[in-house]
Amino acid sequence: MADNIKITVDGQVVETSAGENLLQACINAGILVPHFCYHEALGEAGACRLCAAMVSASADKPARLEMTCMLKAADGMVVSLNDPYAEGFRKGVIEDLMLNHPHDCPVCDEGGECSLQDMTVTTQHIHRRTRFPKRTYENQYLGPLVHHEMNRCITCYRCVRYYRDYALGDDFGVFGSRDRVYFGRVRDGVLQSEFSGNLIDVCPTGVFTNKIFREVYSRPWDLQTRRSVCVNCSVGCNVLPAFRHTTFRRIVPERNDEVNRFFMCDRGRYGGEFTNVPSRLKTARFEGPCLPVEEVTARTAAKLKQIAAEHGGGAIAAIGSPRASLEANAALSMLMKSLGGRISMFANNAERDAVRRATAITVSGELNIASLPEMEKADFVLCVGGDVTGEAPMMDLSIRQAQRAGAPVFIISPRAGKLDSFSTNSLRVKPGEESSVLDHVLSGSVPPKGALSGEQTDFAEALISALGSAKHPLVVCSVLHEDIGVVDAAYWLAKRASRLDRKCAIAFMFPSANSVGAALLRDDVAPETLHADISAGKIKALVVLERNLALDGSPFSDIEAAFSKVEFTCAIDFHENATTQQASAVVPCASHYSSFGSFLNYEGRAQRFDSLPIPGEWSRSAGEMLLSLVEATGNEEAIGEAAFSDVYEITPESNTALEALAVGDLGNRVRLAGKLPVAKSPRRNLQTATHNGLVAWNIELCFGSEELSMLHGPTRELAPQPFVELNPADAESRKLSEGEVADFSADFGLVAPLRLNANLAPGVIAIPVLKTETAIVPEEVKA
Amino acid sequence: MIPQTLKTELTEYVKHYPSERVGLITVMHKLQKHYGGWLPDEAIAEAAEIVGIPEPEVEGVATFYNWFFREPVGRRIIVVCDSISCHLCGCDRLVEHFKKRLGIGMGETTADGEYTLLPVVCLGNCDQAPSIMIDEETYNRVTPEKLDEILEQLSAESAKGES
Ligand code: SF4
Ligand code: SF4
Ligand code: FES
Ligand code: FES
Secondary structure, three states: OOOEEEEEEOOEEEEEEOOOEHHHHHHHOOOOOOOOOOEOOOEOOOOOOOOEEEEEOOOOOOOEEEEHHHOEOOOOOEEEOOOHHHHHHHHHHHHHHHHHOOOOHHHOOOOOOOHHHHHHHHOOOOOOOOOOOOOOOOOOOOOOOEEEOHHHOOOOOHHHHHHHHHOOOOOOEEEOOHHHOEEEOOOOOOOOOOOOOHHHHHOOOOOEEEOOOOOOOOOHHHOEEOOEEOOOOOOOOEEEEEEEOOEEEEEEEOOOOOOOOOOOOHHHHHHHHHHHOOOEOOOEEEOOOEEOHHHHHHHHHHHHHHHHHHHOHHHEEEEOOOOOOHHHHHHHHHHHHHHOOEEEOOOOHHHHHHHHHHHHHHHOOOOOEOOHHHHHOOOEEEEEOOOHHHHOHHHHHHHHHHHHOOOOEEEEEOEOOHHHHHOOEEEEOOOOOHHHHHHHHHHOOOOOOOOOOHHHHHHHHHHHHHHHHOOOEEEEEEOOOOOHHHHHHHHHHHHHHOEOOEOOEEEEEOOOOOHHHHHOEOOEOOHHHHHHHHHOOOOOEEEEEOOOOOOOOOOOOOHHHHHHOOOEEEEEEOEOOHHHHHOOEEEEOOOHHHOOEEEEOOOOEEEEEOOOOOOOHHHOOHHHHHHHHHHHOOOHHHHHOOOHHHHEOOOHHHHHHHHHOOOOOOOEEOOOOOOOOOOOOOOOOOOOOEEOOEEEEEEOOOOOOOOHHHOOOOHHHHOOOOOEEEOHHHHHHOOOOOOOEEEEHHHHOEEEEEEEOOOEOOOEEEEEOOOOOOOOOOHHHHO | OOOHHHHHHHHHHHOOOOOHHHHHHHHHHHHHHHOOOOOOHHHHHHHHHHHOOOHHHHHHHHHHOOOOOOOOOOOEEEEEEOOHHHHHOOHHHHHHHHHHHHOOOOOOEOOOOOEEEEEEOOOOOHHHOOOEEEOOEEEOOOOHHHHHHHHHHHHHHHHHHHO
């Protein structure tokens, strides 16, 4: 802990630590120092000259004009912001900036949340004293997310410091000099960074604005917001979704110092558009006709009870959802309990095994699970078996910070992702072979001749030496590829790398926002068991919660076939999809950003999210809908005493913490009650099926592979068309060339244009996961 | 496209520096010479590739400095200082004179592609204002008469070079 010191700011004594940025110290004490170019995440630049104040080393020393952002706080410092000279100077700066800034506040999309507007009013610059025309620029097309309006620029350099220096993007820059400085791309085109939306927040004026939000613009003061948690991946960034009347308008990141702090990814920022999807369900149905929700709930409950009475509870089952809240899944579990039925949470057994294993490791408390800020401080990073940018985007941004600070980044996976361009060492292996290389690292001994290739041995050796000297090593491992062998290998590596003097942190990238919550559900049944029972006609009633079975890679993906074997099916969801269309009864619920509940993110961190009350019977959250079903089955007593620990495998302390959790808390990490069910020793991966000399590998894309962000909105535009990838050598031996439409229908069920990728392991066919279902417009909307 | 020999030469050249980006300016000058005095888009991409940095950084450098041109320019570049001392000492008269003699204003190139006229902010010769620069030569205390002499001399040189 740095030494505490005292400084005086406009007569007020402020405590801070020695060496803290003077401007930040003032802000921390709640004193507003006007500024543009300083940003807590980006640091100081001294570019805007607005943070000027009279500063002296101590009360008896003469003061002079200084940029507070460029000074470090020292004991006894005296800062005078309200000194007339400093005030005059700041007013002059604003007048200079306003020479060329357009007077378009009334039509500017930044108006109401613009720093320049605030600062101009604060310094009371009111009259324009110049008469010459203003400098103008041409704007650029930057893609479907960010709108560019260069005339509003005040050259604070925040955008380029963020995009290039912080997020390490390479398609954005600053051009020109003096009064013709330009911030943008070399030529028009889609911004390539997955974090481009943060430009909107870092730019203090209206140069970069949200292209979707400005289409149907609202002044920020007309928006209603509630704090929520992003639903588009397992990181769980805190967000502020905004509504105008009852329509969703936009998402901005909300600060949580233990999670995403200042930023978020574009999938999260723009992926919330599903809230306005035209296929939104607004009416309930029961065996055909639309009916009031209460009616459908009552009939569904009666039907479920009738089936339970006729065939026994064993004939009833439910499919929960790793992207539904803890509360909704708990209510579904209670419903099953009250009827004697079973519940299943996952798409297939491999996913279930991998997610439950990774969850067990995460919540056991044995290893340190790295938060995003902790990732930034890592001095060694190993990424195992996936593509961080597509699977947990904000982890990628955090790893970039570690890399900037000098951490070596090692990546072992079948296909290079964007992070590979910053890696110290990347190794391409066939899916599942990650573990054999890591086993070698674990044993630390020379492997038997021929066990590893020369390249693999080199990678392992380099990894051992880099890991050896690290003080804060970090292992990031993918669970999306449903490979328990890889999960185990990452766990054992992190465990063995933890020594007395240092802990090795670990983080798993899970498939969904609440995968960890789903994995902790106590009575979860393996999906393939359930599927076998359905095929055998043993299941008479099936309740599906917020789940489109057609897209999640489950054995139920032929929904029509599966549902035809079940007498009664009920789907609860917020939008019409292939699953709701096949269900006998449909109960609408609120979509994520208009419902409340809690998620457990990849750390097992419980975070509560809130919503605005939206009128309409279709706008109650899934959890409430399910509770009314429980009530209708005549089990309301169960609800009153329900605790999270009844249905989830968590400690009583975690249960108490969960119940006390409030919206906007930093969130607390839920821990497991029982013993850690992890393998005794590293376990080899199950052999992945090889067809025709090729093993399939799923490309998890930032845009395209996540279901909700693909429902609606600009994120759909960023998803690629279907393609397949082969290593050039594999293509050559098959006489296939780049761009050619390759027919892999016999082995992999797809025909798509071929891309050659030298950064794909040989013997692997890479196929993007594209969850782009054609939107279904429900009946009542059509009418 | 630059010839392979030039590409190899430049690629080798930047390797002499501890960090290859240090060689960027020289690479850009050589490319500018190759492309006839200016840097077309492809030259920006080539410089980025040779030095191994993103294109926006090269574009940033190309647009920052006065002596890199992103548009075709004349064979000779005339810059006239229009900063304070030269302004007070009558640089405007020189600009007018260029207009009369060469038929070009600021930012324009003569029809024969010989001269491009550009403004510059202070050539560091304020004590001998007004000051101009033609290619790498600086001329001080310039008057319209002196300008005529300079231009005649230059066109004589050009004629000699051509014959
Ligand atoms: S575009 Fe915005 S962030 Fe970038 S320099 Fe201009 S005002 Fe600053
Ligand atoms: S990283 Fe994940 S949680 Fe965070 S904004 Fe992106 S999609 Fe949402
Ligand atoms: S904030 Fe200090 S100079 Fe811009
Ligand atoms: S003002 Fe013209 S040379 Fe300095």
